[in-house]
Amino acid sequence: MIIGNVPAEFIVQVDRERCRRCKRCVLNCSFGALSFADGVVADHRKCVACHRCVAFCPESAITVVANPIAYKENAHWTPEVRGAIWKQATTGGMLLTGMGNDRPYLSYFDHLVLDACQVTNPSIDPLREPMELTTYLGRKPNSLDLSYGMDGEVRLATELAPQVKLETPIIFAPMSYGSISLNAHKALARAAKEAGILMSTGEGGLHKDLYPYSDRIVVQVASGRFGVNQEYLEHSAAIEIKIGQGAKPGIGGHLPGEKVNQEVSETRMIPVGTDALSPAPHHDIYSIEDLSQLIYALKEAIRYTRPVSVKIAAVHNVAAIASGIARAGADMIYIDGFRGGSGATPMIVRNHVGIPIEVAIASVDDRLRQEGIRNSVSLIAAGGMRHSGDVVKAIALGADAVAIGTAALVALGCRVCQKCHTGNCAWGIATQRPELVRRLDPEEGAQNLVNLIRAWSLEIKEVLGSLGVNAIESLRGSRERLRGVGLDERSLRVLGVKPAGA
């Protein structure tokens, strides 16, 4: 008790006059912060600001505020820093957290602005003219061979590698069943099917309830190989080898045994109650030639009917790594920037490892073009895409499509409280507790997701129209339509973008 009581992060204020003591807040609080004793009583220390009570109080009687308690001001020794030391001094453990990097690093997205038409080139009204977002993911050749029929008809002679069609260049990021609930998975799968995009199993296998959506599902093969068998590979639109994740580059994963219930156990093919450990590396991949073997082993397994993707975290040397992956036979490369989310990650890794997706995608796209192999892979950019503006900028920098994880969860109610790793998600998303999972209705969730994709797609069309183009291909990699505001010359060079005014 040397350290004593550490101040609560938040204070839960219940308006006694408005409260009619229905106890709904108490029932809804999954973190045990609220109880009832002749009125709602709050244990402020347990509050994570997930807003479940706030959202469900019929009288709007609850407010959660930051604890105003003063710390002696210090720009270097912030309250968070001190709090972390106290926690570690008392437990001796690594600090765990959920979701993506929340530190105030520079956002390149917020320093990039888009062009628009004026006078000499007319902007196009997306309400009057077709505006095309259709995107095909997969390996393309550099040129096509044609044959000429007796009738003089030109026919395609090249047999293209398998392609996955997207109605809009946005897909759902991989989030495993285990880290998130089955209802969340169902919502994502239904939405992917309806919106004509993709969801991804993450590394936790594919629950049989999702089989009807399999033509819209990317199945992951990660270092733990959870749930991987022939049947799993066949129930897919594409297969993805997961090497790394933006929230925890270079390290493995850990799903605690408490989350491994009967269903998770069956899906992951591990015993109930055992910890699901994903090793840091794949134990059969120690270099690029091993990756190539796995890529082709998977392609053989599915008789070359689907593209194979490789997912990596954006790290310093990402351009050279991506080039190697393209040459190793991958059809898609998924690059996860350092803002990418996670169900559980060591805080030290999440907050300090990896690079932003903006520079990663720019340098990978550049490198693949310099080597003349850009056509041979599709690039997926991910890691902290907040709105369609980020999507448009990522595509202009060179991505074929973007993946959204956190944004999709926010559409399902997530408040980004960063407590996914506790398994207590009050919104039924990052939890396996049946009474919490029940809170997420897959159908309503799917509708929210479809709405979000539709809304962003409309916005992307609006932006394309203002740029005077009517196809997403004309924006992809077109950095001429971006300008940097307040970025230094080196950064601009890496991004391949001119400063505003030039």
Added chain:
Amino acid sequence: MEKFYIPSGCAISGIISRQGRKMSGEVIVKSIAAMHDRSNGLGGGFAAYGIYPQYADHYAFHVIFDSKQAREETDAFLRENFQVDESQPIPVRHTPAIEDPPLLWRYFLRVDPRVLEVNGQQVDEHDYVVSRVTLINDRIPGAYVASSGKNMGAFKGVGYPEDLGYFYRLEEYEGYLWTAHGRFPTNTPGWWGGAHPFTLLEWSVVHNGEISSYGINKRYLEMFGYRCTLQTDTEVVAYLFDLLERRHHLPVEIACMALSAPFWKDVERMEPAKRELATAVRQVYGSGMLNGPFSLIIGSARRMVGFNDRIKLRPMVCATKDDLVIMASEECAIWEVCTPDKVWAPRAGEPVIAELEAGVVA
């Protein structure tokens, strides 16, 4: 000199005799002059095919020099890399309408087959010529190759097109295919190299409009070794045709399909084999697709192709008269030179292809 990317509106016109009959340059000057108001005197030019029959096997280089030094440097470079069989100033007639013209020179060149063998490897002759053109434009300050094809040439500069026609004495040339351009840039370039047509080998492009997809078209071409040195959107069209037709061997209809792709909704309605082809073309050449408002006329040794952007945001009218096919921004430019048999406005994205008749020797 500093080169800028300049958006512009314009007039274009083109005429081909499908029987290969030669026409004096007067015809095309009349046609483009009819659209005087679509230009503002800041650029114009012509491409002419069949004008150098006595040098039909030679690459005819029209080169613009800002200085004597640039000419000397280029001269030395050309003599090092080619067999120079003729080198002469391009004959001009001075007129007050054309101010301060640069040095204009033409060379008739052949490629020594021995230079095409590098370390036992055979280099394609066209690739060789393209790379030399790129080197001159890129490396020799103040030198710019206006055209480099066989039996053809580009005549361009700063001024109204009809004044440039007078300046270049175009009535003295005889060609079976002519294209013309009158420029209305929204900025002052004052640079002769920046005028249209843009050319590469036998390809010439005149363009009305702005290519809003320039950023990605340029990066796409760079992947295949092209260098876009002019900072203008039109040059990408010349390079794209070179890539698609010459290097990737696509027939012209398919090249046009790649550059002005049918909408997906229309692709879906095609019969299966055609749909498969159109889908693959879009998937593979999406980054080369031209977007934004444009009408284009592309000339080459045997063919003139006109086409518009996918929603026809710039005007183009076509006409036939006997064996003549004429294309222009405005119908007046057609009636100015003939009484057409048929006049029509091509649909958005639909190429109009006018070829020399089979057996006609260009």
